[in-house]
Amino acid sequence: MRTDVKPSKIILAVAKAAEASFNRGQWLEFGYETGFADEVRSHPRLLRSLDWGDDDYYACVLDIMEEILRPQGRTVRHGSYGLVVTGISPEPFKVAERMLNLPKWLAENDRPLYDEIYEGGEFDAGVDELQAAAERLGLPDVDAHAARIRKGLRDDPAQAIGSSKELLETVLKAVLGLHGNGPETKKEIPALTKQASASLGLDAGGVRADEPGAEQRKKVLGSLAQLVFNTAELRNAGYGTGHGLSRGPSLDVATARLAVSAAVAAATFYIEAHAADRKARPAPSPPT
Template sequence: MLREGVRPETVVLAVAKAIEAKFSRSDWIELSLLTGVREEVVSHDRLLRSLNWGDDDYFGHVADMVPLLLGASERQPGSQRRSVSSRFPNFAQVEQFLDLPAWLRTSEPDLYAKLYGGPVPVDALQAAAAELGVIDVDEHAVRIRRGLREDPAQAIGSAKELLETVLKSILGLHGTGKETKLDVPVLLRKANVQLGLDAGGVRGSDAAAEQRRRMLGSLAQLVISTAELRNAGFGTGHGLSQRPELDVPTARMVVAAAVTVAQFYIEAHAATAQNV
């Protein structure tokens, strides 16, 4: 199901990218018959020709044709406020024909996030980090998004670096001095102590403290495993000439876990600062 408030331009872009990547001439004819725009497709002076010849202007012609495939009517006042289903009555049919969510999830995760809700909640992390002045998160977020689509090893390497950045920022470790050269497990232990999240900390006697400690232990394992995957060569950072390959679903799981842990520590840091 589409997210509420999706911009029509985003829908058109997503459909156009999927068509550009997947369609043959016969696909165009089949979908145009299903949506009632065959005449417009076959009479277009450049669309199918640019497809056949692999011309650079093909995507532009695809984007021009997508609103017709989606059943868009002439723009009217207030049309931007209409739902996708009323603005594009053929969307569900086109979506099913393209298997759009599955293709976007694998090939265009940023667009998938905008249309359906993202598998990696980086935006929420960025918002939390910006509010607290935790630096460099945006850079890691860009690398993670790009890596999930183009290079899973890069995404895992960036996820590990994201965790290091967040933990070091919480601990006030900046620059490249000797005091910053700490492994992730050490950073975790120090952050837990500073935030009062360890067994002997200020929150050690709170209700459900034992359950929270167990959950933190599980989070710690996620963090450490992310670092170990990167160090084992599945993530960038060690200059390996023959890096082992990790499947994209596992890379997504690693990144999602790393982002969740990073956001938890940022928000825990904010809560501690407010109570000081």
């Protein structure tokens, strides 16, 4: 689930799915699992409106869902089938999500609401891991790239592709200790990748033939290098920002997401491999 979704959207999504899916028994089961069985039973209209097919049933569903999904212990203002809500209680939401199979229901019945709540959730988790790894390694520049990538995938895929190339360049140069704008930093992605991989023992040539799974490791490491090259080529071909092209080709969001997710995973891998390499190296001897 996306981290920036508004609580009101979650309540709306759960209410829509519950209205379409829950029968009386499922409402009671939902009440028992969330600890709100008394509230479900005592609601003045919910079950009655369900049984009789009354027009106010959906309003009643919204009413009870706002009460169940609001943060526990919060003082709320009761209105006409409504409550003032500022957040979501995670445990009741998990029950609703499971019982309603919420992602599947929204994907099939309300795609715009699905996109607002779930689209990018797994990707955001990957970017979170990238930022956490970069923080441990002391790479503040990664945060700026990550923020642009998050926004770009939703609003501007070309920006996301361009930022992904910049992200990889930043990470590879950090691994190699290349900082600033000196001539030694003016290297293209293929050269940076080969040097960074070799310095970390991650190039295919660094795998000994007698190591377990040597052949498979060579293929994986070779694919990693190719993935990084292709991300740069995608941007250089005009699908990403950075070359000032006029009327450049456009890339669909699905392909952009695939390319950017791969770039984020590769960047995270290099950061974590670099951290492990630094930890494994013996500390320098103190001066005598």
